[in-house]
Each structure stands twice: as C-alpha cells, then as structure tokens.
Amino acid sequence: MHPRIKDKVKWLSRFPNIIRLEPLPYSEFILTMKHAQFVMTDSGGIQVETSYMGVPCLTLRNETEWPDTVMSGSNYLVNMIDDEDLLHCVDKIMAGEWKDSSFKETDLCKMNAAQNIAMIVKGIVKGIRGGKS
Numbered sequence: 001m002h003p004r005i006k007d008k009v010k011w012l013s014r015f016p017n018i019i020r021l022e023p024l025p026y027s028e029f030i031l032t033m034k035h036a037q038f039v040m041t042d043s044g045g046i047q048v049e050t051s052y053m054g055v056p057c058l059t060l061r062n063e064t065e066w067p068d069t070v071m072s073g074s075n076y077l078v079n080m081i082d083d084e085d086l087l088h089c090v091d092k093i094m095a096g097e098w099k100d101s102s103f104k105e106t107d108l109c110k111m112n113a114a115q116n117i118a119m120i121v122k123g124i125v126k127g128i129r130g131g132k133s
Contacts, residue, residue: 058076
C-alpha cells in the first residue's frame with residue numbers, strides 16, 4: 001500500500017482477509033498482483049498491469065488515464081466517498097461474479113515498447129558512429 005493512500009483507507013483494517021502490504025520491490029509486487037484475487041489501487045500503471053494479468057482492479061479514484069481498462073471490464077473506478085460501492089465490488093469479486101477482463105492491446109497501449117526503444121537507441125548509436133552499426 002502506497003503511503004499516500006494508507007490514511008484514506010484505514011477502515012479496511014475491519015476486514016482481516018484483505019491484506020494490506022507495505023511497498024514491495026517491483027518483481028515481488030508483480031508476482032503478488034498476478035496471484036491476487038483483486039487489487040485496489042490509485043496508480044495508473046497498476047490499472048494496466050492488472051488488466052493484462054486478468055486480475056480485477058478497483059481503482060480508488062473518480063477518473064482514469066486508462067479508460068480502455070474500464071471499458072474492458074477489468075478495472076472499476078470506485079467512489080472513495082461511497083464505502084458501499086467498494087464493498088459491493090469486493091463482494092462480487094469474492095463471489096466469482098466479476099466480469100472477466102477482455103483487455104487487449106489497443107492503439108493507446110502497445111506491447112512492443114522495448115522493441116521501439118531498442119530501435120531508437122540503435123538509430124542514435126548509428127548516428128553517433130557516422131552511419132556504422
């Protein structure tokens with residue numbers, strides 16, 4: 001749990017089966033998310049990562065920079081003022097009634113970032129060397 005959200009969701013301590021974690025190293029965090037029943041977050045990046053993993057995501061915000069995740073059903077924006085909205089979502093997930101994610105690669109989110117970065121770096125290096133690879 002990121003420190004900035006911790007105070008906003010103190011009421012979660014009423015639920016012993018919801019595990020609240022301190023920040024984790026990235027590789028541990030990804031593995032933990034992959035095996036979670038669901039994730040609650042206020043992070044934009046996590047909305048996308050959970051969507052690709054097929055893990056339900058409850059985003060504790062009123063808006064998102066990733067509307068595709070919401071339209072696909074993998075992510076739901078939870079009104080932080082309405083605890084009942086969040087509890088309703090958690091109940092649906094735990095009962096196995098949450099919509100399966102249909103999140104796929106879109107024009108807004110391409111999965112070939114590493115290849116694109118490598119091509120850009122190769123072009124820069126080629127330019128520095130005067131056209132030699």
